[in-house]
Amino acid sequence: MSNVNSHDPFFTPVTAEAFRREDIAALAAGRHAAIRVPEFLSQSTCDEILQALLAVEFESYGSARVYPQVMRFGVGVSDHRLDGGVDDSYWDAIETDRKNWLDLGLNFDPFHLCRANLGTDWPKAVRVGTRDGKPMGPGVAREPNQGFQVHFDDSRREYSDGLLDANLIAQFAFNLYLTMPEEGGETVMWRHRWQPQDENYRLPDSYGYHESVVGDVESFEIKPRAAEAILLDPGYFHAVRPSRSARRIALGFAVGLTDTGELLTWG
Numbered sequence: 196m197s198n199v200n201s202h203d204p205f206f207t208p209v210t211a212e213a214f215r216r217e218d219i220a221a222l223a224a225g226r227h228a229a230i231r232v233p234e235f236l237s238q239s240t241c242d243e244i245l246q247a248l249l250a251v252e253f254e255s256y257g258s259a260r261v262y263p264q265v266m267r268f269g270v271g272v273s274d275h276r277l278d279g280g281v282d283d284s285y286w287d288a289i290e291t292d293r294k295n296w297l298d299l300g301l302n303f304d305p306f307h308l309c310r311a312n313l314g315t316d317w318p319k320a321v322r323v324g325t326r327d328g329k330p331m332g333p334g335v336a337r338e339p340n341q342g343f344q345v346h347f348d349d350s351r352r353e354y355s356d357g358l359l360d361a362n363l364i365a366q367f368a369f370n371l372y373l374t375m376p377e378e379g380g381e382t383v384m385w386r387h388r389w390q391p392q393d394e395n396y397r398l399p400d401s402y403g404y405h406e407s408v409v410g411d412v413e414s415f416e417i418k419p420r421a422a423e424a425i426l427l428d429p430g431y432f433h434a435v436r437p438s439r440s441a442r443r444i445a446l447g448f449a450v451g452l453t454d455t456g457e458l459l460t461w462g
């Protein structure tokens with residue numbers, strides 16, 4: 196196997212009109228790398244969410260761990276990780292966050308809508324996961340205008356006691372893109388999963404890695420459009436390229452598949 200250009204047919208994004216049960220199962224089983232749904236919500240619904248978000252101030256993710264800076268409206272548990280668990284500050288933060296989202300004045304809950312739509316073909320519940328009986332935050336509006344570094348997401352490795360009150364057998368990342376710059380903002384995925392030596396490429400104190408960590412393995416790029424949703428396997432190393440003109444805002448949450456077939460989400 197010397198040909199680095201050879202293509203793994205299982206390392207592919209598929210595009211569909213909705214999140215079909217078979218595609219979600221294929222994502223969990225490693226037969227797809229990502230699922231794209233170009234018109235996940237109507238353009239007008241996305242615009243409504245976007246207009247509400249454009250009227251409020253975003254905050255910055257913790258700058259020691261997340262650089263270049265990424266802006267957010269909402270709470271991500273990664274900012275409240277403590278010794279392989281979750282700091283009490285998370286629960287206060289999501290309570291405030293709940294009010295902040297209500298104050299946007301939307302007459303629907305965008306994360307609820309995303310879960311409902313994600314679950315239209317799924318036989319079991321799609322709901323917010325709990326930890327010690329308490330519901331996690333539903334998700335975050337994220338604005339990585341200067342991109343996300345090459346990284347992977349895996350709650351098993353970040354939360355030693357298991358993050359949710361459930362046995363997870365797969366983890367996905369959900370993003371609904373609300374606005375995308377003409378230039379830049381691509382999501383890139385590499386056919387590389389974490390191995391211990393990768394820590395030699397870790398950027399100081401960062402969530403991310405130097406791009407040479409992925410070497411010359413096969414990769415693909417996705418340039419989502421507004422109103423598109425993507426469910427991806429975040430165990431593959433991935434990155435977001437910097438935006439060069441407009442803002443890049445997406446609603447995002449993690450999704451865990453449980454041993455009873457439920458999809459549990461968290462922000």
Ligand SMILES: O=C(O)CCC(=O)C(=O)O
Binds near residue numbers: 343348
């Ligand atoms: O914004 C994106 O396209 C992907 C962001 C990301 O790293 C994730 O959802 O895990």
Ligand SMILES: [Fe+2]
Binds near residue numbers: 346347368
């Ligand atoms: Fe990620």
